[in-house]
Amino acid sequence: MGTEPVVMDLLRFATVGSVDDGKSTLIGRLLVDTRQLFDDQLEAVAHASVSRGVGDLDLSFVTDGLRAEREQGITIDVAYRYAATPTRKFIIADCPGHVQYTRNMATGASTADLALVVVDATAGLKEQTRRHLCIAALLGVRRVVVAANKMDLAEWAKDPYDALVAQVGALAAQLSIDEPLVVPVSALHGDYVVEPSEAAPWYDGPTVLGALEAAPAGGWAGEGLVGARLPVQWVLRHPTGKRTYAGMVDGAALRPGDAVFVLPAGIETTVRRVSTADGDLPEAPVGRCVDVDLADDTPAGRGDLLATAPLPQVVDQLTATVCWFGEEPLTAGQRFRVKHTTRTTVGFVDHVVKRLDVNHLALEDADALEANDIGVITLTTADPLVVDAYTSNRITGSFVLVDERTNATLAGAMVGAPSFAAELPR
Amino acid sequence: MTTPSAPPSSDASARVDHLDLLESHAVFIIREVAAECERPVLLFSGGKDSAVLLHLAVKAFAPALLPFPVMHVDTGHNFAEVLAYRDHQAAAAGARLVVASVQASIDAGRVMDPGEGSSRNRIQSTTLLDAINEHRFDAAFGGARRDEDKARAKERVLSFRDRFGRWDPRRQRPELWQLYQGKVNPGEHLRAFPLSDWTELDIWQYIERERIELPAIYFAHEREVVLRDGMLLAVSQWVTPTGDEVAERRMVRYRTVGDATCTGAVLSEATTVAAIIEEIATATISERGATRGDDRFSETAMEDRKREGYF
Ligand SMILES: Nc1nc2c(ncn2[C@@H]2O[C@H](COP(=O)(O)OP(=O)(O)O)[C@@H](O)[C@H]2O)c(=O)[nH]1
Numbered sequence: 164m165g166t167e168p169v170v171m172d173l174l175r176f177a178t179v180g181s182v183d184d185g186k187s188t189l190i191g192r193l194l195v196d197t198r199q200l201f202d203d204q205l206e207a208v209a210h211a212s213v214s215r216g217v218g219d220l221d222l223s224f225v226t227d228g229l230r231a232e233r234e235q236g237i238t239i240d241v242a243y244r245y246a247a248t249p250t251r252k253f254i255i256a257d258c259p260g261h262v263q264y265t266r267n268m269a270t271g272a273s274t275a276d277l278a279l280v281v282v283d284a285t286a287g288l289k290e291q292t293r294r295h296l297c298i299a300a301l302l303g304v305r306r307v308v309v310a311a312n313k314m315d316l317a318e319w320a321k322d323p324y325d326a327l328v329a330q331v332g333a334l335a336a337q338l339s340i341d342e343p344l345v346v347p348v349s350a351l352h353g354d355y356v357v358e359p360s361e362a363a364p365w366y367d368g369p370t371v372l373g374a375l376e377a378a379p380a381g382g383w384a385g386e387g388l389v390g391a392r393l394p395v396q397w398v399l400r401h402p403t404g405k406r407t408y409a410g411m412v413d414g415a416a417l418r419p420g421d422a423v424f425v426l427p428a429g430i431e432t433t434v435r436r437v438s439t440a441d442g443d444l445p446e447a448p449v450g451r452c453v454d455v456d457l458a459d460d461t462p463a464g465r466g467d468l469l470a471t472a473p474l475p476q477v478v479d480q481l482t483a484t485v486c487w488f489g490e491e492p493l494t495a496g497q498r499f500r501v502k503h504t505t506r507t508t509v510g511f512v513d514h515v516v517k518r519l520d521v522n523h524l525a526l527e528d529a530d531a532l533e534a535n536d537i538g539v540i541t542l543t544t545a546d547p548l549v550v551d552a553y554t555s556n557r558i559t560g561s562f563v564l565v566d567e568r569t570n571a572t573l574a575g576a577m578v579g580a581p582s583f584a585a586e587l588p589r
Numbered sequence: 590m591t592t593p594s595a596p597p598s599s600d601a602s603a604r605v606d607h608l609d610l611l612e613s614h615a616v617f618i619i620r621e622v623a624a625e626c627e628r629p630v631l632l633f634s635g636g637k638d639s640a641v642l643l644h645l646a647v648k649a650f651a652p653a654l655l656p657f658p659v660m661h662v663d664t665g666h667n668f669a670e671v672l673a674y675r676d677h678q679a680a681a682a683g684a685r686l687v688v689a690s691v692q693a694s695i696d697a698g699r700v701m702d703p704g705e706g707s708s709r710n711r712i713q714s715t716t717l718l719d720a721i722n723e724h725r726f727d728a729a730f731g732g733a734r735r736d737e738d739k740a741r742a743k744e745r746v747l748s749f750r751d752r753f754g755r756w757d758p759r760r761q762r763p764e765l766w767q768l769y770q771g772k773v774n775p776g777e778h779l780r781a782f783p784l785s786d787w788t789e790l791d792i793w794q795y796i797e798r799e800r801i802e803l804p805a806i807y808f809a810h811e812r813e814v815v816l817r818d819g820m821l822l823a824v825s826q827w828v829t830p831t832g833d834e835v836a837e838r839r840m841v842r843y844r845t846v847g848d849a850t851c852t853g854a855v856l857s858e859a860t861t862v863a864a865i866i867e868e869i870a871t872a873t874i875s876e877r878g879a880t881r882g883d884d885r886f887s888e889t890a891m892e893d894r895k896r897e898g899y900f
Contacts (some may be wrong), residue, residue: 173607240761242742243735245788252607254786266763273765396620401652409649410618411767438650450650452620453612490761501651502768505624561766573781575765 172380174337175272177256179299180281181291185312188221189281189350189371190244190257195450196357197235199246214564241271257392258295262369265535268295269486269575272302273561279371280331284311284323284347288330291577294521299375300338301519301581303383303557307335307343308374310356315349319362337524339582346371390471391417392559394465394504399454407438408463410505414551414559417447417455417471425461426468426549427477433458434469444463466506468549468559475551475559479544482516484553484581485564486539489573493540499573499583503548503562509545510564519581524582539580551576608794608795615642615783616649618746618769619730625726625771629781630687630721631656633679635671636846637803638732638784640678641792644801645783646730647682648657656800658685659719660729665692671846689720702811718754728771728779728843736788746785752776789844790869797862807865809842809857820853829845 227406244255248416256271258264272278278299284290296307309331317323328345347363348356348371357372392414399407416472417423423433436456437447439501447453457468468475487493494515501510517539518529532538553560564574622629631646633639648653659679663672679686686881695702714840721729728747735742745764750756762770773779791794796803813824816832816878822828841854857864 173610240743240758243786244742245786247788249789252788252791252855270763270765274767276715293709396617397624397650398649399653409620411613440651450610452616476883498774502770543781557766560769563763563765563768565768565770570697570770570774572762572764572770575763 164506168402171250171252173252173254174277174374174375174380175256175260175275176277176279176378176380177268177275177304178279178281178365179258179268179292179295181283181289181295182287183274184256184281184283184289184292185350186281188583189356190255190349192350192353192356192375193372194244194246196353197248198245211419214308218522225251241267246374248372251380251468264291265298265537266488267556268298272299272304273575274300274306276305276380277303277306277308277375277378279375280307280309280343281315281350282309282327282331283314284327285313285317287323288334290522293334293416295339296334297521297524298342298486298537300340301577303385303577305340306378307340308371308378309343309345310350310371311345311347312350312365313436314347314354315352319347321363321365323364325450330570341472344368344373344374361567383557385551385557385560387552387555388473388554389414389475389551389559390473391415391421391423391469392475392556393417393453393455393469394506394558395465396505398464400536404457406460407436407456408467408469409452409454411452411558412447412449412526414449414556415471416449417453417469418445419443421471423455423462423469423471424456424474425457427468427547428467428502429477430461432461466504468504469504470549475549475556477547477549479547480513480541481544481550481560481574481578482539482541482580483578484519484534485540485574485576487532487536487538487574488534489566489571490534492533493536493543493574495533499564500567501544501562502565503550506543506546506548508546508548509567510542513541513543515540517580533553540576542576551577552579552583555581602696602715605802608791608798611787611791612648612658612795614786615645617767618781618783619646619649621769622728622730622747622771623656623780625769626773626779628724628726629728629730630660630724630726631657631684631730632717632732633659633661633675633686634732634846635661635667635675635678635804637792637807639797640801640803641787641795642730642784643682644677644799655684658687658814659733660687660689660724660726662689662717662720663691664713668804668806668846670803670806671727674802678802679851687720687724692714694719706716707875708805714754721754722776725779727773728781730781730783732783732784733780733782734787734789734792735782744782744785746769746782748780749773750778750780754778755888756780771821793862793866793869797866806843806846809840809860809864811838812841812854813837814841814854821855822853838875 171330178186199374228389235510240529242257244257256275258267258271309322311327324347331343347366348355354362355370359370393410393412395408395410415546417436419436422433423434437453439453497512497514499510501508515530517526519537520527551559560578562576565570566573661675680704691713694700700715731739745761747769749762814821815824815830815836830836842857843854859868
């Protein structure tokens, strides 16, 4: 459509790092060196740096957030930042380290295609970073780029870099994620962040930006095969009296002529047309919102799922991995509102089965989860849910538990139990 | 599973244009809110972000009509072109237009008039909250973007407001995946920001692609302006030169549209969207820094106003 000269794609990534390893400085550097900041914003950073006595231009102030955080010098919530190169737009979920890290990490990772992990190479991989990576892996982030930071302090020696590569590789194997690319950098001076450098002649890989630009975009891809999934959001009534079903495509592209099932009812029909307000599409790719016209006037409504083979499961009892955010412990017998795709029902927790020991990547028996714990529960719902395993599809594999009285979101949940932790030694 | 990360993207057909994805995401959010909330409203200022928002909302429900009204909080300090544009756009969308008037709040004694020629930006929060209560709106769509400000960068797409209309940054609902949770109790409401992930450049690229109509003041035109506090303000019934200020005729355009007493113009020759995109690509001053006097007073100006119920 139209004459747009730009063809940019989109990559969403989350940033992770222990306090003081240099994450704020690195993001600041990334934004400044790709010229995302305007002069007045840079001036504000310089002004804040000087007035707080930390030098001329402390890049970490670029990403400085809310008043409470500035006063306490900590970061309490996920912040979103944006950067673009001529061919790619980046949406960055900047996940803070300490307080409520599970909640923040899970939120940031839930929409990320990739994690950028900042590690102080002179200190090695810290416990907190391991925990963050574990949560990112649980949330399905399998691609990781590691910035081995403060290489200037290590005088660009190869040993600490090699040691970190080995540590990170071992952890990645445990977490069953792809082997991370490790880039030696100085966030402070800018080497290998956006600008190439001569500082590490022994390194011939890409810069951090180069790695982010080369990573496959086009959304999150799960393990195994799933068909197209379209949770119906809204029934569009046309002046002709016809009804079409609106929603976002996930899993695989949806095309006219595809055999689809309306679930949970289980009615089989055919996709007659796929369109947007701009007209018909030959194919609706993952991530596009479309209207679907079904053959045979098949009825459907909000909360139904249109799916092509291989089909999801219709369940009213399931096992799920939950990240618990509530202040009161999660225990058996509690009742919640359950929001899964565009479908809302209620559910009871039958059992709290396991709690994840994030430090040791081990599942231990438990009967309650405290705030920011991750664990495994079984749940029975009042109405059936149409699900895939989270590892195959993030959209049909995830749901939230909501407090029926206050409407607070108390847990993020993923269909299935974590695969990596169980078999690991303590 | 030990292939190194980040191999070059080989499958060119997998490239989905960022504007298509941003559009789809926004449409998704708009439909979720319309489905989950009982009485949503779309806040429409006549600015470019709200123009994009309205365009997306119309697309989200086409060929049916917009299932919610459009509301303008009128400070009484508007550019005439923007009011005409507002009326025309709402009519074209087939939407019911609700106007909430700051002057009416002043006349009713709800807020103090900050005085002739002073910005009414801060006091419009009261007018907005009163209107939300009066109409029992439980969700208000806004065109705010996270790239605009430090406080916005941390705000949820669906941002919860308590019965006093306040935003509490420490008590935001976790927002995972695409599970936008729109339920509120009576008296509470949500602000919904479907353009959260858009940047100024995305907005302009989308305006160009979709040929969205904008108020004329966004394009370069000759206007009588006066330089005040480093900003070019239009000479109007509210702004007249004082002291040694001199009014000059310059070629200017606006990057944002707000209260005429505190919205600055930028010098520009750009008379088309394409020319504006080119100017933005090389601009050195941020949109708010250049043109919004209300954000320049303190490092936390926006956060403070948001806590009070601002847009
Ligand atoms: N020498 C050196 N210092 C760095 C580098 N990156 C960050 N720092 C310093 O490390 C400290 C912590 O950095 P910051 O970005 O605030 O860490 P964060 O807590 O991970 O966000 C600051 O004093 C930075 O100036 C680097 O590459 N080299």
